[in-house]
Amino acid sequence: xxxxxxxxxxxxxxxxxxxxxxxxxxxxxxxxxxxxxxxxxxxxxxxxxxxxxxxxxxxxxxxxxxxxxxxxxx
Amino acid sequence: xxxxxxxxxxxxxxxxxxxxxxxxxxxxxxxxxxxxxxxxxxxxxxxxxxxxxxxxxxxxxxxxxxxxxxxxxxxxxxxxxxxxxxxxxxxxxxxxxxxxxxxxxxxxxxxxxxxxxxxxxxxxxxxxxxxxxxxxxxxxxxxxxxxxxxxxxxxxx
Numbered sequence: 001x002x003x004x005x006x007x008x009x010x011x012x013x014x015x016x017x018x019x020x021x022x023x024x025x026x027x028x029x030x031x032x033x034x035x036x037x038x039x040x041x042x043x044x045x046x047x048x049x050x051x052x053x054x055x056x057x058x059x060x061x062x063x064x065x066x067x068x069x070x071x072x073x074x
Numbered sequence: 075x076x077x078x079x080x081x082x083x084x085x086x087x088x089x090x091x092x093x094x095x096x097x098x099x100x101x102x103x104x105x106x107x108x109x110x111x112x113x114x115x116x117x118x119x120x121x122x123x124x125x126x127x128x129x130x131x132x133x134x135x136x137x138x139x140x141x142x143x144x145x146x147x148x149x150x151x152x153x154x155x156x157x158x159x160x161x162x163x164x165x166x167x168x169x170x171x172x173x174x175x176x177x178x179x180x181x182x183x184x185x186x187x188x189x190x191x192x193x194x195x196x197x198x199x200x201x202x203x204x205x206x207x208x209x210x211x212x213x214x215x216x217x218x219x220x221x222x223x224x225x226x227x228x229x230x231x
Contacts, residue, residue, distance in 0.1 A: 011171065013096065013100075014103060017104075018099060018185070020103070021102075021103035053105050
């Protein structure tokens, strides 16, 4: 069970969610993905993405300039 | 079963086509099967930037000459100012790290988004298969309706 770091800072919609999708596709079940994003819409988007794709959102931190999310690949 | 989305791209305006491609890419990232139908002005999005030698009659030649050749050449639906607006918008998008239209098309194709060119509009506008980019399918309204029946979202842009 690996933790994959994904830096999507600077990417605009739909860049981050597509990177998360691609990373999750290649990840093994049980792996976690820690993604860092600067696009403000991502906080809502990642929740919708997890709900839709059945992966689990373990953590979501919304900072002043940066959002980080930890996702568990199911 | 995976969800399906269908998008009709009728407009050949840069901003509208961009919206359609962002939705297509996003939907693919949500695990959806996406089909985009390009018809009328939307077809210009799929034209190759390079001029391709094909047989055309006078009107077809005229149409081909008047319409934008490819995604890079599309104008804005508002404030285009003869192309200046589109140029400015592209500059701003680049500065803000927003993907360009050609990048969004490439990415959509890599994500498995199906792109279908409407053959009737192609015929009307005198656009030949060779003039369109790689990886495009050619079909008519029945193919679209078949896909739309199975989709839970259908957009006309």
